[in-house]
Amino acid sequence: MRADEALTDRPSRRDSMDASSAEKPCKCSYCGKGFSSPSQLETHRRSHTGERPFTCSVCEKGFAQLCNLLTHQRLHTGERPFTCSHCGKGFAQSSNLLRHQRVHADYRPFQCPDCDKSFKSTRDLLTHQGTHTGERPFTCPVCAKGFIRPFHLLRHQQVHA
Structure with a gap:
């Protein structure tokens, strides 16, 4: 056997990729993502079509x-x-x-990058970060005053009632 024949008998990298894609033979016609079953593909396809059956x-x-x-x-x-x-x-x-x-529990995995404080939820962390940025995303529709927390806006709106 010649050396070049021996090389062609080994699977190429492309062949290896084809073998791995064979594990997910159902391909999405919109984005090319592979799935192992037709039902998984059908569910994924709905993310493109917006179908809600x-x-x-x-x-x-x-x-x-x-x-x-x-x-x-x-x-x-x-x-x-x-x-x-x-x-x-x-x-x-x-x-x-x-x-x-x-x-x-006292598990607080969400740490503020600007200070030492940690929080139990991303929502609490984002609310806290408003103290560093000065952002007040909850705005009164009557007087345009801004608040860090939605509860503070609701309490303020009683002033206008």
């Missing part, structure tokens, strides 16, 4: 995925299957329970 029978809001409709319907039924073991508060989504559980 699953509709809430109560409010008629549409969803691209059935699981999102089922979660949404808990708003109407009041079902809260995820319960905090510390305080008993119920949640419609497990992610909301996980976020809530930070209340019971």
Whole structure:
């Protein structure tokens, strides 16, 4: 066997890439992203088309995925299957329970880049950062006075009532 024949018998890098793409043979015609099953591709395709085939029978809001409709319907039924073991508060989504559980711990993973303070949520960090920037994103529609927190705006609006 000649040396150049031996080289052609080995899979090329392109062949290796083809083998890995064979693991995800369903390709999106919009962006080229690969999926391992036609159902995954169909769900992804809806992100391009805006199709929402699953509709809430109560409010008629549409969803691209059935699981999102089922979660949404808990708003109407009041079902809260995820319960905090510390305080008993119920949640419609497990992610909301996980976020809530930070209340019971002193875990503060969101640190301000401008000072030593840390926060339990990104929302609290962003609100705090307004103290450094002077930003007051909550503006009174009557007098245009700005506030760092929405609660402060609501309390202020009672002045105009």
